[in-house]
Amino acid sequence: MNVAHTLLRHAFTLGLALSANLALATGQYALTLYDEPPKYPADFTHFDYVNPDAPKGGTLRIADIGGFDSLNPWVDKGVPAAQVQYIYDTLMVQSLDEPMTEYGLVAERAEKAPDNTWVRFYLRPQARFQDGHPLRAEDVTFTFDTLIKYGAPFWRSYWADVQRVEVENPLQVVFYFKNGNNRELPMIIGQLPVLPKHFWQGKDFARASLDVPLGSGPYRVASVQAGRSLRLERDANYWAKDLPVNRGQYNFDAIVADVYRDAGVAIEALKAGAIDWRQEMVAKNWASAYDTPALREGKLIKEEIPNGSPNGMQGFAFNQRRSLFQDVRVREALSLMLDFEWTNRQLFNNAYVRASSYFSNSELAATGLPDADELKLLEPLRGKIPDRVFSEPYRNPVSDGSGVIRDQQRRAYQLLQEAGWKVADDRMTDANGKPVSIEFLVAFPEYERILLPYKRNLKDLGIDLVLRRVDASQYVNRMRARDFDMAITSLPQSPSPGNEQRNYFTSDAADRPGTQNVMGLKDPAVDQLVDGLINAGSRKSLITHARALDRVLLWNFVLIPNWTSATWRVAYWNRLQHPGRPPKYDIGLMTWWARPGATELPHPAADAAAEGAR
Incomplete structure (x- = not known):
């Protein structure tokens, strides 16, 4: 290679470097x-x-x-x-x-x-x-x-x-x-x-597989036992371990996820020392299931960590693909039959508040009547959205907690009659004269105790609610196939909602299996509000669009709102520690670490508990 060629090559390389810089x-x-x-x-x-x-x-x-x-x-x-x-x-x-x-x-x-x-x-x-x-x-x-x-x-x-x-x-x-x-x-x-x-390359990406994948992150798959456990080990050569975004995180040498049949046996495994950490979602368990000598001695810790993130919405979803649920009066009537106050007192030890927004625990939640900015979005949709959006603040029904909800039952019965339903031979029949039987799909037994009071309330109206419990794999497949009447769904939200709202609420998502629009919601007005939210040009506009969307969803009764809490409830062994200032919008598990010198090995009872739970 001559000198001129070499200089030209070096100049070209330097030019690329300067361009990159x-x-x-x-x-x-x-x-x-x-x-x-x-x-x-x-x-x-x-x-x-x-x-x-x-x-x-x-x-x-x-x-x-x-x-x-x-x-x-x-x-x-x-x-x-x-x-x-x-x-x-x-x-x-x-x-x-x-x-x-x-x-x-x-x-x-x-x-x-x-x-x-x-x-x-x-x-x-x-x-x-x-x-x-x-x-x-x-x-x-x-x-x-x-x-x-x-x-x-x-x-x-x-x-x-x-x-x-x-x-x-x-x-x-x-x-x-x-x-x-x-x-x-x-x-x-x-x-x-x-x-x-x-x-x-050369692999079938589209299939489910237990083949060990390759990544670039802080952990790698060390071993997998189908149906039993997954072990991840921290990559000692992780390329990004010293970056500012990773410092102080991913501190455990290994993460082991052991499979348990349900939450009840997982709690027993925690108490026995077979697992180290558990987030509790059931208020009754939080109140009483962790009472052990280890808890009283401070070895097992229960902690409520503030949750500053929007809680989104969890609820009993109606599958509007079923003709049974296409009339909004029917959905409202069925919503009236959930007695939250009794449920919260008798089953949850008054640990929750009722969810009243799809953006609970945030400034995005709608309150009162629409303000002037919201009305600019909603007025063009008048006649396409429920009239009550403009005239009534949305409120969940409130009972006295006694378990008797006669006022709600009367209103529900009136709505069902308006929808063409009627009672024949002590059975509620739909507008086509068919006895009403609703299948509620569940995957975990702890939900059944929550649904049984709801089932009794519906029975008073002559409606049969069938609780259909299936294993986790069947549940996932049936939900993907939209093969259910009602089911529990969760729609989490971030402090800045955006494109995921399409996956939750739009007509396009309703027609595609596997999206989170399990409700089958197909409403052009909702589609328009979702697009407006996604395209909002400022934080103020985003808040306005979220509140307007919230009102329309609530008054359409697309699901029966459940309950929410402003804390994360966590139980863990004292060999684990976490920063004194937790993140505002997440539980931050990967910021935790193992206390140096603390024993890791479970005692024999823990081994037995872990084996018996599988």
Whole structure:
């Protein structure tokens, strides 16, 4: 090679390097929804909610209720192990003490178009998968294309506004959008988990499988016993372990998820020492199930951690694909028959408040009557949404807690009559004269005690409620196939709701199996409000759209609201510790650590409890 050729090559290489540096200079180390300044500066060393000096070591043993039969969480088949998420890295990572801010992980920086029609990510050169293979832009495009083509329906809905993806160079990838209306979309793309193209070539991505996957994250799959346990081990060579977004996190050397049949046996396993940590969702259990000598001695700890995140909505969902539930008067009547006050006193030790919003525990929840800004959104929909949106604040029915709900029963009976239902031979019949029998699909026995009082109340109206309990795998498959009349559903919310609302409430999602629109809600007015929320141009506009959507959903009685709490309830052995300042919007389990010198090995009773629970 002559000198001129060599100089030309060096000049070209230097030009590429300078171009890359200039590009990096124009990018951002963090993305925020409305371009407001992020909480943490560019030179931050760790998040405030971690202990940056947390010791590494120990094993975290947790329960997997119901079991898993797949290590592929990206497809709509099988029951994936939840903990497998820890083997994957994303382009960016959301902080847990800001409503919606993402900081660079795989991507060192990101650059948004001024008109929000594209986002470019600059990948870290040191990023690599757990087999040492470098992580590059082609892996990002492979992930996106593969999940769109073979992944669960959620991904196609979540990324519906992405037009195309282009690799600009090995460390640079750009996503082009169909329009610039969706301010959240750059951040949604930042949540993209990056899968290894070289690993998946020649494999069937679309199937559920227990084959050990390859990731780039802090943990790797060490062993899997089908139907029994999954063991993850911290990757000592994790490429991103010293990044500010990871400092003080992923402190356990190993995470073991053991399978238990139901929550009851998992509690016994915790008390026996077979598992270390458990989040309790049942108020009765929290009140009485953990009373052991270890609790009284301070070895087992019960703690309520403040939850600053919107609680979303949990409720008894009506499958509106069934003709039985297509009349809003029927849905309202059935909603009146849930006696929350009695249930809360007798079954929950008054531990809950009734959920009255799809955005509970946040400024996004609708209250009172619509204000002027909401009316600008709602007035054009008058006649297409319930009239009571404009005239009445939504309120759940309230009983005296005695278990007698005659006023609610009378109103429910009146609504059913208006819908063409009537009683014949002591049985309620629908508008077609068919005796009404409703199947309620459940997966866990603890729900049955909650549903039995509701079943009795419906019986007083001549309606037969059949509780159909199936195992976890059957439950997942029947819910995906929409093969149910009623079921419990949960619609979690973030402080900045966005594209996931399409997956919850839109007509398009109702027609696709596997989405979270289990209600089968198909309402053009709701579709319009969801689009408006996603395209909101400011935080104030987002709040207004969320409140307007909230009102319409509530007055359509798409489900029967359940209950909520402003704390996370956690029971754990004192060998575990957590930062004194927990994150505002998450329970932050990966910020916990094992106390140095604390024993890990369960005593013989724990071994017996663990074995007997499977």
